[in-house]
Amino acid sequence: MLLFVLLSCYGDVSIMKRIEDTSKKTTVDSADTQRQPSQEPDPEPTSDPAPQPAAEPSTEHQERSGISGYTYLGLRQVACPACMGETQEISISFTAMFHQPSSDGHTGWIPQSGQCTTNLISVSPSTIPISVGNSINVQSNGHSFAANPITVGTYENNAIWEPQLQRDTQYDVQTDQGSYSFISSHGFDFIEPYTMLWVDPSYAFEAPIYRSGATFNWGPTSADSTFMITVAVYSWDGSQFLGYVTCSGPDNGYMMIPAQYLQPFQAGSLAAIHLERHKVALVETDINNSFIETHMKWEVVGTGIIQ
Numbered sequence: 001m002l003l004f005v006l007l008s009c010y011g012d013v014s015i016m017k018r019i020e021d022t023s024k025k026t027t028v029d030s031a032d033t034q035r036q037p038s039q040e041p042d043p044e045p046t047s048d049p050a051p052q053p054a055a056e057p058s059t060e061h062q063e064r065s066g067i068s069g070y071t072y073l074g075l076r077q078v079a080c081p082a083c084m085g086e087t088q089e090i091s092i093s094f095t096a097m098f099h100q101p102s103s104d105g106h107t108g109w110i111p112q113s114g115q116c117t118t119n120l121i122s123v124s125p126s127t128i129p130i131s132v133g134n135s136i137n138v139q140s141n142g143h144s145f146a147a148n149p150i151t152v153g154t155y156e157n158n159a160i161w162e163p164q165l166q167r168d169t170q171y172d173v174q175t176d177q178g179s180y181s182f183i184s185s186h187g188f189d190f191i192e193p194y195t196m197l198w199v200d201p202s203y204a205f206e207a208p209i210y211r212s213g214a215t216f217n218w219g220p221t222s223a224d225s226t227f228m229i230t231v232a233v234y235s236w237d238g239s240q241f242l243g244y245v246t247c248s249g250p251d252n253g254y255m256m257i258p259a260q261y262l263q264p265f266q267a268g269s270l271a272a273i274h275l276e277r278h279k280v281a282l283v284e285t286d287i288n289n290s291f292i293e294t295h296m297k298w299e300v301v302g303t304g305i306i307q
Contacts, residue, residue: 015083015238015270015303066101067282068130068290071173071182074297075165079197080204083303084272092160094145096136096173098153099127101290107280110226111248116261120230120246129153132287133176140171140184178286185225185279185296192217196273196302207304209271214257214304222277225251225296230274233265233306242269251277262306269306274299 072095081089097106104125111117129152136147136155143164147155167186173179191197193216196207208214209231216229232244245261279296 015085015234015272062289064284064289064291066103066288066290067105067293068101068285068288069096069098069292070106070295071096071180071292072295072297073171073182073184074295074299075162075187076299076301077187078301080199080201080303083201083204084301090162091158092162092165094138094147094157094160096147096155097129098132098175098177098287099129101288102127105280105293107278107293107295110228110278110280111246113226113249116245116247116258118243118245118261120244130177132178137174138171139174140166140169142166142169143171173292175287178288180283180285180287180292182281182283182292182294182296183279185277185298186220186222187277187298188275188300189219190217191275191300191302193304196304197300198303204303205270205305207273207302208307209257209262209273209304210307211259211262211265211267213259214262216255216257216273216275217253218275219253221253222251222279224281225277225279227251227255228274228276228278229255229257230276231257231262231304232272232274234270234272236266236268236270238270265306267306271304271306273302273304275302 072093075090075092077090078084078086079089081087102125106124109120109122111120131149131152135149138145138147138157143166145157145160145164147157150156166184169184170181171184172181193207198204198206214231218227226248227250228246228248230244230246233242234240235242242265245257247255247257247261249255276297276299281294282291283294285292
């Protein structure tokens with residue numbers, strides 16, 4: 001099994017705040033306001049026909065088993081790219097991995113609903129990769145793209161434009177070995193506190209993250225999704241990464257980060273706040289007559305200050 005710390009990248013970057021007086025405060029735009037024909041029977045035989053061998057059983061009637069792959073489609077929107085040392089506000093990535101059937105899934109790292117952790121670790125199953133062609137095609141009613149192999153059995157496309165992405169829509173994946181479908185996710189109409197969405201470093205990091213407990217609200221909600229919030233904390237000048245807490249719960253529009261996880265941080269520390277909708281499902285595929293685990297993620301990253 002391959003283990004790695006999911007949020008280890010936080011220690012390699014810093015966040016920035018520029019002190020500058022301004023009266024204009026603009027929030028980031030919402031990520032989503034948005035068988036052959038029958039033949040004539042043979043004449044009746046004049047004698048009993050010779051016994052015929054039994055036909056091979058059709059896989060169409062065999063029960064599907066095992067997971068033969070993982071498909072991820074994720075959108076990430078950073079409210080203040082300059083605060084995070086990034087160059088773009090929105091990025092969309094697609095990854096599909098195929099392998100010999102396994103009993104293990106790829107998303108067991110997501111905390112159980114109602115749990116918080118300060119040590120989020122991802123565990124990837126040990127699998128035998130398989131190639132399903134020179135490329136795979138992904139198509140919906142209004143959007144299509146190809147994903148090319150980067151290693152044996154792994155296909156990627158990181159050049160998907162946000163206006164192209166269809167929300168809550170069926171996408172069909174075609175490979176040389178078979179096909180399957182998944183339903184995409186949707187974004188947010190609102191997030192509160194709304195001040196975490198300020199777009200300029202000069203007035204970002206205003207949303208209060210109370211050490212006595214921090215609450216967040218969002219909409220719309222999704223009954224088939226899990227919601228995860230991470231508060232990553234940095235020193236007052238953004239130069240040192242101090243730690244993080246990740247909490248998971250139902251996608252019902254409300255979550256509170258308990259005080260016990262925020263009290264260790266000093267008031268005035270800066271925070272990067274990650275709000276993530278995760279939708280995980282098993283879908284049928286004729287690839288190995290099995291299932292594909294699909295994972296849709298929609299993430300918004302905002303800013304705040306520990307108080």
